[in-house]
Amino acid sequence: MRDGKLFVLHLQENPRDLKRPDWEVDVLAVEAAVKRAFETYRVEWFYGDPPYWQEALGRWSIEYGDDYVYEYWTNKPMRMCEATERFHSAVVVGDLKHNGDSDLTRYCLNAVTREVPQGLLITKDSPRSMKKIDLAVCAILVFEARADAIADGRLQIKRRRAIGF
Incomplete structure (x- = not known):
């Protein structure tokens, strides 16, 4: 949490294989x-x-x-616009990094911005686009969760290491 470095723990993608249209x-x-x-x-x-x-x-x-x-309801435009802006600002000033995961990079590059009355949101380039952005949205949520945890004082919490014998 201290370094704010993003990494992917789990990803599932629909292979969009016509032989598997029932993928879940x-x-x-x-x-x-x-x-x-x-x-x-x-x-x-x-x-x-x-x-x-x-x-x-x-x-x-x-x-x-x-x-x-x-x-965290991502369909709330005001909240998502604010989170997206904080994420973008952190990327621009170099406060946000990731471990080089190619899937995370691909998903972020697939995202485009869309202006709404509340600000900017990320979205797919078209509703029917096969280019997924789910990991980009996850990255925004993770960054927001980190910020909220820090604001709540959780970075200051010192925990003892458990030593087993």
Whole structure:
């Protein structure tokens, strides 16, 4: 959290293979990735976009703590415009970095901006575009979660290391 460096924990993509038009997200793999994240890292703030995931977010909130897992509705233009602007500013001034993940790079490069009354949002270049931007949206949410955790004072929390014998 201190360095603000982004990295991808889990990604599933519809291969858009005409032989597999019934492709669906592997929900168990997502559940396992979230579990692994909370077991591996000191997760201080977790944002999830509720459409299709509201039940899972509720379950994760119970399991990992409602002061760690939060809903973040990306369909709220004002909130997303503000988050997108903070993300963009951090990229421009060099306060945001990532580990070179090619998928994250590709998704961010697929995103275009669209002006709405509240500001700028990222979107696909057209509604039917096959170029996905989901990881770019995730990156914005992760950066926002980091900022909210820092604003909440969670970066100051010192935890002792558990030593097992």
